[in-house]
Amino acid sequence: MDIIQESYQRLFPEKLFIYETEMEYNRRLGDFNANINLSRNKITLHLNLQWKDIDDEIKIGLIQHLLLKIFKGRAKTQNIQLYTHFIKNIPILTPKTKSNPPLEAAFQRVNQQFFSNQMEIPNLTWGQDSFRKLACYNFHNDTITVSTLFQDSPLHILDYLMYHEMLHKHFQFKHTGSRHSYHGTEFRKAEQKYPHFEQIDKDISKIISHRKSRGKQRTSLWKELFRI
Ligand SMILES: [Zn+2]
Missing domain, CATH: 3.30.2010 (Zincin-like)
Incomplete structure (x- = not known):
């Protein structure tokens, strides 16, 4: 068999x-x-x-x-x-091989403020310039990835993204039935504990649309220069 x-x-x-x-x-x-x-x-x-x-x-x-x-x-x-x-x-069990000073600093601030320094540090890495996936936590290799769009953002924005992903690490095995619930009620409640989260959400949307329009300008400039 x-x-x-x-x-x-x-x-x-x-x-x-x-x-x-x-x-x-x-x-x-x-x-x-x-x-x-x-x-x-x-x-x-x-x-x-x-x-x-x-x-x-x-x-x-x-x-x-x-x-x-x-x-x-x-x-x-x-x-x-x-x-x-x-x-x-x-x-x-996963060896920590990826770290990154700015992300590590964000992790430490959030860990202290919200998790009483109790969370084990995951791998931390910048991802791609992604508009769709701003950040993610992969529990298979214990890695938080943040889009490089936020490399130059104010610290509170980076911290907020980090907080969201750390909540995923924290809640990863709370099941509802047999399904993983990624953004369940409990998750959302915890997320909203972050000070001024509504304002930060808006700031993040602004960063994204700003970067998107910059991208477009660049493309049209290219079109002009190379007549494509
Ligand atoms: Zn999420």
């Missing part, structure tokens, strides 16, 4: 397993990432190569977690608990 079937049958003991399976490890997926797909009667599973040496019982938890997504179920098996526990500990 392969591991996908094993995971399925432990999850749905009363059901027959009527699927073909395919499993592939690769390096294309992000850290500790995996995805699953059901097409006709075939279940295809892709896992980041990092999963290869992880204990089968934890892997079964991961697969069950993914199977629940495609079969729209809810369950909390022992394996899923093992998997959740494992994922929770990735931040502790």
